[in-house]
Amino acid sequence: MDRREAIKQLAFLSGGALSLSTVAGIMGGCTAENGGGGSFTPQTLSDAQHELVIQLSERIIPATDTPGAKAARVNQYIDHMLTNWNTEEEKDHFLEGLGKVDELSNDQFDSNFVDLGEADQITLMEELEREAQDNPKPDSNLKPFFSMMKEFTVVGYYTSEIGASEELNSNIVPGHYNACMPYSEVGRAWS
Amino acid sequence: MEKKEYNISNPPEEYDAIVVGSGISGGWAAKELTEKGLKTLVLERGRDVKHGEDYKTEHMPPWEAEFRGQGNRKLFEEEYPMQLRSDVINEYNYHFFVNDKKHPYQTDEENPFLWVRGYQVGGRSLTWGRQTYRWSDLDFEANAREGIGVDWPIRYEDIEPWYEYVEEFVGISGQEEGLDHLPDSIFLPAMDLNCVEKDVREKIENNFEYRHLTIGRCAVLTEPHKGRGACHYCGPCSRGCSVGAYFSSQSSTLPAARNTGNLTLRPNSIVHSVIYDKETNRARGVRVVDRLTNESKEFYARVIFLNASTLGSTQIMLNSTSDAFPNGIANSSGVLGHYLMDHHFRVGASGRFEGYEDRYYHGNRPNGIYIPRFRNINEQTKQEDFVRGYGFQGRASRPSWGRGSGMEGFGKEFKQKLRDPGPWSFGMTAFGEILPYEDNHVKLSTDKENEWGIPQLEIHASIRENEENMREDMAETAVEMLEAAGGKEVSPYFGEYLVGEGIHEMGTARMGRDPSTSVLNGHNQTHDVPNLFVTDGACMTSAACQNPSLTYMALTARAVDYAVNELNKRNL
Numbered sequence: 001m002d003r004r005e006a007i008k009q010l011a012f013l014s015g016g017a018l019s020l021s022t023v024a025g026i027m028g029g030c031t032a033e034n035g036g037g038g039s040f041t042p043q044t045l046s047d048a049q050h051e052l053v054i055q056l057s058e059r060i061i062p063a064t065d066t067p068g069a070k071a072a073r074v075n076q077y078i079d080h081m082l083t084n085w086n087t088e089e090e091k092d093h094f095l096e097g098l099g100k101v102d103e104l105s106n107d108q109f110d111s112n113f114v115d116l117g118e119a120d121q122i123t124l125m126e127e128l129e130r131e132a133q134d135n136p137k138p139d140s141n142l143k144p145f146f147s148m149m150k151e152f153t154v155v156g157y158y159t160s161e162i163g164a165s166e167e168l169n170s171n172i173v174p175g176h177y178n179a180c181m182p183y184s185e186v187g188r189a190w191s
Numbered sequence: 192m193e194k195k196e197y198n199i200s201n202p203p204e205e206y207d208a209i210v211v212g213s214g215i216s217g218g219w220a221a222k223e224l225t226e227k228g229l230k231t232l233v234l235e236r237g238r239d240v241k242h243g244e245d246y247k248t249e250h251m252p253p254w255e256a257e258f259r260g261q262g263n264r265k266l267f268e269e270e271y272p273m274q275l276r277s278d279v280i281n282e283y284n285y286h287f288f289v290n291d292k293k294h295p296y297q298t299d300e301e302n303p304f305l306w307v308r309g310y311q312v313g314g315r316s317l318t319w320g321r322q323t324y325r326w327s328d329l330d331f332e333a334n335a336r337e338g339i340g341v342d343w344p345i346r347y348e349d350i351e352p353w354y355e356y357v358e359e360f361v362g363i364s365g366q367e368e369g370l371d372h373l374p375d376s377i378f379l380p381a382m383d384l385n386c387v388e389k390d391v392r393e394k395i396e397n398n399f400e401y402r403h404l405t406i407g408r409c410a411v412l413t414e415p416h417k418g419r420g421a422c423h424y425c426g427p428c429s430r431g432c433s434v435g436a437y438f439s440s441q442s443s444t445l446p447a448a449r450n451t452g453n454l455t456l457r458p459n460s461i462v463h464s465v466i467y468d469k470e471t472n473r474a475r476g477v478r479v480v481d482r483l484t485n486e487s488k489e490f491y492a493r494v495i496f497l498n499a500s501t502l503g504s505t506q507i508m509l510n511s512t513s514d515a516f517p518n519g520i521a522n523s524s525g526v527l528g529h530y531l532m533d534h535h536f537r538v539g540a541s542g543r544f545e546g547y548e549d550r551y552y553h554g555n556r557p558n559g560i561y562i563p564r565f566r567n568i569n570e571q572t573k574q575e576d577f578v579r580g581y582g583f584q585g586r587a588s589r590p591s592w593g594r595g596s597g598m599e600g601f602g603k604e605f606k607q608k609l610r611d612p613g614p615w616s617f618g619m620t621a622f623g624e625i626l627p628y629e630d631n632h633v634k635l636s637t638d639k640e641n642e643w644g645i646p647q648l649e650i651h652a653s654i655r656e657n658e659e660n661m662r663e664d665m666a667e668t669a670v671e672m673l674e675a676a677g678g679k680e681v682s683p684y685f686g687e688y689l690v691g692e693g694i695h696e697m698g699t700a701r702m703g704r705d706p707s708t709s710v711l712n713g714h715n716q717t718h719d720v721p722n723l724f725v726t727d728g729a730c731m732t733s734a735a736c737q738n739p740s741l742t743y744m745a746l747t748a749r750a751v752d753y754a755v756n757e758l759n760k761r762n763l
Contacts, residue, residue, distance in 0.1 A: 060601040061601075062606065064606060085263075133599075151596040154592060159260065167610065168591065168592065168609075174425065176423070176424060177383070177553065178552060178554060181550065181551060181552065183550060183612075188610050191592065
């Protein structure tokens with residue numbers, strides 16, 4: 001995206017009241033060559049939490065024949081939402097959840113999550129998901145950590161350019177309407 | 192005229208006609224008045240919006256939106272709470288809805304009225320649902336037949352030629368069905384039903400007498416029409432459409448009015464009140480407060496059309512007091528502000544459909560299906576516990592990645608699964624008629640004003656037993672039809688409905704035959720003040736269950752025709 005155009009659109013969307021850090025964050029998103037780290041400086045997540053978020057999101061939607069969550073910079077989306085969208089309560093709950101991931105990891109494998117191998121990471125995440133399913137609403141209005149992480153990743157990925165137009169079929173200006181056609185002619189879901 | 196308290200910074204201006212409001216009915220008043228040669232001033236309380244160039248989010252992809260389309264939650268919760276509760280605003284369209292904090296009103300905390308508003312040139316015609324249905328004598332005769340409210344002063348034959356007149360200009364896509372109680376419009380080619388919708392249509396018609404499923408009738412072009420482009424099926428119409436594929440004042444009526452050379456459009460002009468001249472018993476003009484400078488100004492004309500939206504027009508009338516009309520202009524009956532209606536909804540059902548896993552669609556159809564009213568349409572369909580009826584709107588579709596948050600698993604398989612669309616599901620929601628109740632009403636606050644010195648509205652409205660009973664029936668028939676159509680896991684939903692969120696607010700300056708029980712006559716002319724007309728939703732005597740905008744348009748064109756004839760005969 002053209003930098004000036006991006007700032008104009010952002011200013012428009014936010015009624016002009018956009019903080020410099022937000023602009024910096026999003027502009028970083030437009031220029032960083034590689035997802036995940038690069039020049040991005042998280043506003044809410046610590047470096048360790050940030051790395052953990054990158055790895056969790058990539059395990060949820062990994063690179064396959066199309067790029068995954070890390071390349072789609074889902075980590076930047078999550079940090080942006082935590083900083084500017086979620087309530088303090090939700091943010092604290094999420095950060096606490098990240099802490100528990102490492103507690104669990106250390107209990108079981110004597111190591112932080114990011115240092116585990118693929119198989120151990122998956123085992124741990126399966127356990128987190130089971131826990132979330134068994135206890136869908138630990139508090140009245142807060143989702144379990146894993147559900148929150150998954151929702152962040154799914155929304156962040158499929159609303160990114162990679163997720164919406166490389167992984168799925170983008171249909172921003174379809175041009176015409178066909179009410180009923182063989183799915184094989186489309187091949188992938190519309191984003 | 193008591194204008195001493197106002198600081199008139201500019202000389203008054205004189206026109207043939209003044210139209211207050213530039214939304215769906217104001218646009219029509221402007222077009223008709225200017226085309227008949229009247230120098231017309233259109234006053235719009237909100238900002239100017241340039242057709243096309245100000246639709247800045249029109250095809251914005253989610254990755255360019257700051258919150259990926261979810262909107263600035265903190266801003267919405269703090270400044271747009273009522274618009275947010277009505278579930279209509281998002282990151283791409285909220286600039287076409289009011290900031291509730293800047294435009295407050297009073298309502299009951301326990302049972303609030305949700306007042307959805309769009310203060311800009313084009314009003315809510317930029318964001319409307321675009322569904323367009325004629326009414327019939329089942330609707331116009333209902334009050335008289337059942338002894339509810341007052342009788343409509345018109346019948347279908349009075350409005351039929353005006354439906355034809357506006358439809359020809361608007362461009363409405365739809366399918367002829369030949370139903371007496373939902374007369375066909377003049378249609379452009381219909382949008383197609385998808386394969387599951389066709390299947391459901393057939394099964395509903397085979398299983399239930401008097402029930403039909405048709406494609407929604409909508410003011411979206413399926414072919415070029417009067418210089419406007421056909422729909423390109425991008426989907427989110429409420430961001431604005433630069434090719435004018437859906438009807439709005441911006442795409443259609445205001446350009447037509449402009450072309451006559453007779454239109455003056457003044458944005459940022461909040462009408463404070465109508466000026467009444469006791470000597471002539473005429474509305475002399477209007478008082479305006481400039482939204483940006485707070486300066487007051489007066490404009491004069493021979494005829495005045497109020498099209499400021501249902502509650503906007505009533506608010507202006509209530510605030511137009513004089514010795515002759517201490518309770519609001521043209522309110523000798525005392526019914527101004529009463530009999531507020533809407534359409535109640537948030538009841539329906541959904542189910543999964545099998546057998547079409549290899550079928551999909553291309554394009555985002557800005558339209559759904561319609562199941563016309565089938566209750567109380569004849570002796571055979573008469574209900575014991577409620578009068579009137581409801582129609583269903585809905586669609587069949589296949590969910591995309593949105594189902595992912597709630598789907599089990601993660602990793603490669605999870606991603607692969609979301610690459611394909613989910614199973615077909617069919618969902619539908621009923622929209623039902625609300626009866627006119629005297630105590631569903633608005634009045635001016637005695638102690639709260641907005642920042643332009645105009646008393647805030649106080650709004651009180653609730654649904655009653657007839658509507659509650661109807662809601663039970665809505666859920667039952669929705670389930671019964673989807674089950675008969677072969678749906679799996681059919682489940683009803685029964686949500687909370689707050690009056691107003693149908694965004695079909697109607698009434699409060701109703702039409703009627705008797706000046707002692709109504710504000711307007713059969714030509715939308717106030718009984719009391721001959722050159723004052725109200726042709727927006729405020730005029731409605733009953734609510735029917737069809738989307739009302741088409742009827743506002745037809746009534747407006749009809750009223751202008753009458754008003755200009757009367758002007759020419761020097762009767763106004």
